[in-house]
Amino acid sequence: MPKKKKSKSKGASRGDSAGKEKTRKKFEFPEEAIPDYIPPPPVTGHQLLAALQSTEINEREFLGMKLSKHIFQHLTTQEIRDLKVVFDVFDVDNSNTIDLKELRRAMKILGFRVSRAEVKQMMADVDLTRRGCLTFNDFLALVVERQSDSRDIFDELRQAFTVFDLDNEGKITLHTLKRLCREHKVRLSERELRDMIREADHNGDDAVDENEFIGIMLKTNLF
Template sequence: MPKKKKKASTEVKPKTRTKFEFPQEALPEYVPPPPVTGHQLLAALQSNEVNEKEFLGMKISKHIFQHLTTQEIRDLKVVFDTFDVDNSNTIDLKELRRAMKILGFRVTRREVKEMMADVDVTNRGCLNFNDFLALVIERQSDSRDIFEEIRQAFTVFDIDGDGKITLSSLKRLCREHKIRMTEREIRDMIREADHNGDDAVDEDEFIGIMLKTNIF
């Protein structure tokens, strides 16, 4: 009886894969290790230095601190807030002109308009505090030290030397200089300037009322 022929195997043998290797000349001489967690963020912050600094509860350009001291910025904030009557953190053209005159800048109406136009690039019709500081820095050589004059005046009223103008000190001052004012009038003066409700006027409050009344 003839033997049966075996069927040819249909199994496909896997092909041997050739391992790919980069040519040596294509590999860099040095491959830096992966950065430690957090280093990438630190590097990003260092390469994109923040150009603003938090001061007085707001962000102020670092450029400002190269030209003004922190005390000068505080003083200018008092002026700015005095004319920011609607608490919008901005001042318009009219308010800017009054503020510049208070600071002792010799500027005409036309010059103030040009100053506003230079800074107000978006045509909002108003300036924020950073814009205001930039204008003051630009015109610094044209001004007199109005704050020093007001501080000297404050020392005259602060006869007790405690940093406050009180009812008793004002009454005494009126007697010594023979100024006729009733106690009610003196109380009204203090009440007008006293913002923190301590029945006295400190230096900042005195500066504010002097600027508002345009005495200096």
């Protein structure tokens, strides 16, 4: 009969594995491979914020709307406010836009020497989406482009307001209008004078301030 092979004892196998563990070397990173400083992981949104901060913003918020920085390079904030008054006068449907007919009237009010064909071309140049209307930003861009062709209508209207503001109170009252009528011998009834104030008075104080005066003058072309 063939002789049985002697199996290795458990102790021998443990000894062999122990010997292997003794010979196995532990891996260590070389010191020169470890950086002196390891930055923390970026906070969520940090990269987006950094990109926004490094990118020049081409718009500025004013009067509750975003306007191009190009506008502020050519118009003062007071001029922009004045032009908003004109724009709102012709934006009769409160759509925040004006059409070709309204644009032509607005340009005429501002004293621009432009023909019907020129206004139509101006509209086409700015209205790239062919909507048939212009936003306030578009309107300002046209004003900046034709700035040298206009007269300072707002300065004229402010001077006219001072003529009516006899008491230098910054408003025109019924008493003021009666006094002017007497001095210039104009025959208007008190009812007619009240109607004039009511037409221009938007804040309900029974008087007409400078902005309201400019607005009604632009609306009715009384200059």
